[in-house]
Amino acid sequence: xxxxxxxxxxxxxxxxxxxxxxxxxxxxxxxxxxxxxxxxxxxxxxxxxxxxxxxxxxxxxxxxxxxxxxxxxxxxxxxxxxxxxxxxxxxxxxxxxxxxxxxxxxxxxxxxxxxxxxxxxxxxxxxxxxxxxxxxxxxxxxxxxxxxxxxxxxxxxxxxxxxxxxxxxxxxxxxxxxxxxxxxxxxxxx
Numbered sequence: 001x002x003x004x005x006x007x008x009x010x011x012x013x014x015x016x017x018x019x020x021x022x023x024x025x026x027x028x029x030x031x032x033x034x035x036x037x038x039x040x041x042x043x044x045x046x047x048x049x050x051x052x053x054x055x056x057x058x059x060x061x062x063x064x065x066x067x068x069x070x071x072x073x074x075x076x077x078x079x080x081x082x083x084x085x086x087x088x089x090x091x092x093x094x095x096x097x098x099x100x101x102x103x104x105x106x107x108x109x110x111x112x113x114x115x116x117x118x119x120x121x122x123x124x125x126x127x128x129x130x131x132x133x134x135x136x137x138x139x140x141x142x143x144x145x146x147x148x149x150x151x152x153x154x155x156x157x158x159x160x161x162x163x164x165x166x167x168x169x170x171x172x173x174x175x176x177x178x179x180x181x182x183x184x185x186x187x188x189x190x
Contacts, residue, residue, distance in 0.1 A: 019098055092130075
């Protein structure tokens with residue numbers, strides 16, 4: 001969190017984190033369309049995120065402006081250094097889960113990787129608010145909500161079911177995290 005008292009601006013960083021092709025970029029694309037945000041994408045030829053995607057969302061809190069810098073991380077392991085760079089300074093996380101049964105183990109491993117990545121940048125998972133998004137719930141191979149909660153969300157973070165390609169659950173997921181971060185700022189101001 002960066003505070004610019006003169007401009008009455010608080011900058012916060014939100015990172016969409018998850019396995020490759022879980023729907024992180026789709027979330028940011030859909031959220032950008034819904035909210036009228038400008039989205040910057042850096043893709044490879046295969047349309048996988050190479051470096052990151054980025055958008056900014058602003059919210060008024062009293063006479064302050066909260067500016068949320070929204071990032072995605074590349075899910076491929078060869079980009080772990082970029083992933084760590086994007087995570088630095090994170091204020092909130094959306095953990096995007098590919099809800100398909102065949103990706104369960106990969107999602108669990110990536111959640112453990114998130115914990116390790118946070119430690120590498122000097123943070124603990126307990127210190128960063130996280131919202132789980134169970135994406136691709138519209139697919140016939142997706143696991144049920146209860147099974148996903150039991151298998152992946154072992155630390156009991158707030159969670160939202162979604163189908164990002166259909167714009168379902170995209171805004172709701174961000175809103176859960178946004179509300180938490182706004183209330184955190186409001187508590188700081190008291």
